[in-house]
Amino acid sequence: MPQIGFLLQWVVKAMAVVLAITILNFFLIRLAPGDPAMVMAGEAGAADQQFLDRVRQDFGLDQPVVVQLWTYVKNVVTLDLGQSYRTGRPVTDMILERLPATLLLTGTAYLLALLVGPLLGALAAMRPRSIFDSLLMVVSLVFYATPIFWVGLLLILVFSVQLGWLPPFGMHSMIPVTGTAAQILDLARHLVLPAITLALFYIAVYVRLTRASMLETASLDYVKTARAKGLPEWRVASAHILRTALIPIITFAGLQAGHLVGGAIVVETVFAWPGIGRLAFDALFQRDYNLLLGVFLVSALMVVFFNMLTDLVLRIADPRIAGRA
């Protein structure tokens, strides 16, 4: 059955990619400046040779490279990403602790962008060169050009400092809140600014992409056929133009999904949001490369996962892909 073949193919591909990234990770660790043993020794305040040797042994740093690589790959497969150089805690634990916060933030931003962007873009495409269209194009061009972190800072300046409507950082209020409803509300209030910051850039991208895609689709022959059948304009726009125009957007959205963690690093730093992005930033400055690379690997896995999801969605949305094989 073709479905099984497709899934199998995907699993094999995914595994190959993960393996490649794991190997890449391994070599990146070794290229990182500073002997990890020295880094840890520095933290511990002791630097005598005995200590260094013991650290090396503990972390298996005295083995030949190939053995280390093999150990590393084995560990990754069992979800053991090593220990943080700084805290000594397992990297996997540290990441899992913070992952939900990032998923909440990026998930919200992603959905927001995916809902608002194509909608606005489609509306603009239906009235090309109108005031709405021109305005939307200018605004989206502006947001496409502004750095995400700067938008975040500006939003804080306006909505937190000036207007005082929304909290400027963190995920929860300092003063604990009681009652589930109040807690959810508190979370939501903290989520608003960072999610919007992350989403704005992508909304701009989707607006422009959707508009371009729809305008291009609108000039295709089958749209003319739909009109020749006497269909009302709204039907032509929805079932014929938008439906096919969305396909390249789905492709793009899929590609973007995995890379949202990158954007999250910056947003989480600005808003002090306790997610893995912030974790990565901290790890960067504490030279805790094990942790940093752990985050890298996890986000790479997310990319692979979302790519597969996108392919699946595309197969449903565009019957030509499966059928033409």
Add this chain to the structure above:
Amino acid sequence: MAFLKRYAENRGAVAGLVILAVVVAVALAAPLLMPGDPMATRGRPLLPPGGDFPFGTDMLGRDVLAGIVHGAKVSLMIGLISTVIAVLIGVTVGAVAGFFGGQVDDLLVRVTEFFQTIPSFIFAILLVAIMTPSLASIVTAIAVVTWPPIARLARSEFMSLRRREFVEAAVLSGLSRTRIIVSEVLPNAMSPLIVMGSLMIATAILTESALSFLGLGDPNRISWGYMIGAARTVFRQAWWLSVFPGLAIALTVLAINLVGEGLNDALNPHLKGRMRIET
């Protein structure tokens, strides 16, 4: 030339070109406009805009305006050089894959796909951290992370051009394959590549500013992202430390995007909104 005329039809593109020209001029003339080291203390810290310091001073008393003027050079240089390298890599990979096809293509496509699967921003951070932050490492990191999309574009262009009948005619005329790629295919593939390249410069500048914001910029040079990042702790009181550098980034990137779109319209007039009017 018809090309210039077509370009000028797009008012946004003309505005973008003007802004970009100003930015480039400022960058080139930086030592003249604001002589001295922009990283040196000039006045009292955290002065709001006004008087001697039109854009104010930061927490170390550095002149914000000087920082912006000198920072232009860094951003533009990094944006340009990293894009040129990325385009060179991407076009070579894409052209070889698209033109020769077969197993070579398969292999190169997998390599390209792999690089696209790696989360780009984190990878850039890693590369810069490993190579220790400097102009060279930032340029390299950005180039390594941004070449795949242009490789894909180059590949699809070359693949479609290879089948074009005038290329087949060149084969029959006895031209060598290199000659064909360089003189028949490449000139016709240029337009979309140029457009994408110009837009990539904008993205490179944004990436560079994000890296500098996080503290991974070249420590010896002042850059717009760095200015915003350094001011994070005091930005709520000293709004001018974030606003002006950010505006500089936004304006420059906006200008480049406008120019890129203008190039697109000028180079592909047949795509612009004309229809096939069949009678």
Add this chain to the structure above:
Amino acid sequence: MNARAVADPLVAIEKLTVRLPVDSDRAHAVDEIDLDIAPGRILCLVGESGSGKSMTAHAIMGLVPRPLICSGTIRYDGQNLVGLPADRHRAIRGRRIGMIFQEPMAALNPVMRIGRQIEEVFRFHGIPGPHDERIVGLLADMGLPEPAVLRHAFPFHLSGGQRQRVMIAMALALDPELLIADEPTTALDVTTQKQILALIKKAQAERGMGVLMITHDFGVVAEIGDEVAVMRQGRIVERGPVKQVLGSPRHEYTRTLLEAVPRLEPRGAAPDRDGAPLLSVRGVVKTYSTRAGMFAPRRTVEAVRDASFTLARGGTLGIVGESGSGKSTLARIIVRLLTADGGDVRLEGVERNLLDLASRDLAPLRRRVQMVFQDPFASLNPRRTVFEIVAQGLLAHGVPRERARDRVAELLRLVALDPASASRYPNAFSGGQRQRIGIARALALEPDVLVADEPVSALDVSIQARVLDLLAGLQKRLSLGMLFITHDLRVASQVCDHVAVMQRGRIVEMGPSADVLFNPRQDYTKLLIDSIPGRGAFATRPAAGTGH
């Protein structure tokens, strides 16, 4: 002829004008035409590209693209369709007037199932459901196999002919009074074309509806038309009953067009050439195999199966077939643009099999076998001057520039183009002129064999004849062997002394054209000949000048 000769016309067009946007090469697409469409009759609107015939059809449906402006009157059912408010026009479209287009693949929504696309017509004109029976019935009426299953299929599952049947089904779903068909068979194979034309004629007879058929092919007119109107550059130059206009055309343009239509006519056999053939092909095989993914089964397509023929010096062999017959693949294998999977090709004077030669050994022989391509717009590099294009081969073979310049001038004169054209770019020339440039380029290296891959298919009929004459003349002068690839038997009969008919990769019949075209032995050949439109009334008329 009086435009109002039709009493009570279904559609009465009066002074219809369609203005083109400011920077176009002419002011009007349609220039003040008067035309009546009678109910229950088939009116053919004939013209070449740029005549305005398609735009007229679009104007009736209200589908003229926005920057163009319509003025005038199109009277239908007491209303003027020009300037009719959008919702009123929509009520007419699909319900009272149906329209089908040229490219069935592009004209059907690629991601929507066939059944649903037909159902839309019912749903959005207020016919209450369920529609399943109606849809299945329609598909069956149109001659589609297994309609109950087919309605769940997507357009890409169907062949070109089947897609066109679906389009017709959609247009006829609500029993319109008028069917507008805009070049519905131009993109189809000749055998499929015959079926579709028969289908349209049958549907017209059964429903008593009027049909406006846009076409450039007089054969089609002869095949199904009742009345015909000839358009040229936005104006109607002649109109009347088909028999009358085709039999005794009055306007000069009509006469030119009719004379240019290729005819199936016997051609004197080429004088016997003794000695070794110029080109000898044996057992060429090419198979494509694709695989959907790592785990999907391999699918193979045999593009060319065991093709063999010989070509004499000064002779022309036509390779005729429909799409998928493998003729283009075979042509490209012979010029080594594609690699064959097996077979033997011998060129006079070369010992080894041409297909086995490595590129190094092939290089000096390339000049002996050259090609003329089909698409005049894709076959010339838009960024090179005519000189650079024609001299391409010469310069690559080390001919000094000055000598190349002289040679190019000579070649341009040979193809009846002004030598001063050498400094201009391709976009300054028309389709027919570009083909001449392509021919000049092919002749530059003084080849022995010229492979012409559908060299006139993309040209207007009146230009076709001239390019064909040019090719025939050049062949005689230069003693070339010519391989002429075409899908049109009529064209083959005019140019070729021998013909090979290909079907699904195999040569099914081959011989002197007089034999193959007038005494065919294979069923497929007979089918091809039978499918030539207007065969009965028109295709075998003697050429002008030999008397009616």
